[in-house]
Amino acid sequence: NADQTILTDIGADADDPATDATVTATDLNSITGVSGADPANEAAYQEFIDANPDAFSSPATAEEVQAMIDTVNT
Numbered sequence: 001n002a003d004q005t006i007l008t009d010i011g012a013d014a015d016d017p018a019t020d021a022t023v024t025a026t027d028l029n030s031i032t033g034v035s036g037a038d039p040a041n042e043a044a045y046q047e048f049i050d051a052n053p054d055a056f057s058s059p060a061t062a063e064e065v066q067a068m069i070d071t072v073n074t
Contacts, residue, residue, distance in 0.1 A: 007060045009021075011056050011059040012059075021049035021050050025038060028069060031062050034062050034069065045072055048072055056068075
């Protein structure tokens with residue numbers, strides 16, 4: 001499903017330093033159980049994913065993504 005595809009992409013992007021994350025706020029908010037992703041913070045979410053490989057499983061979980069959003073938004 002769409003959730004799993006996005007979570008897989010986040011996990012892969014976090015694990016691969018040669019690949020920059022491209023996930024959007026719309027993508028993040030579409031994950032079941034995730035909310036609050038702000039389009040104004042999209043670049044910060046992508047940077048967080050790229051800079052924090054240990055923060056995400058492969059695939060990532062909704063809980064890990066929500067924790068990232070909460071961290072970036074504050």
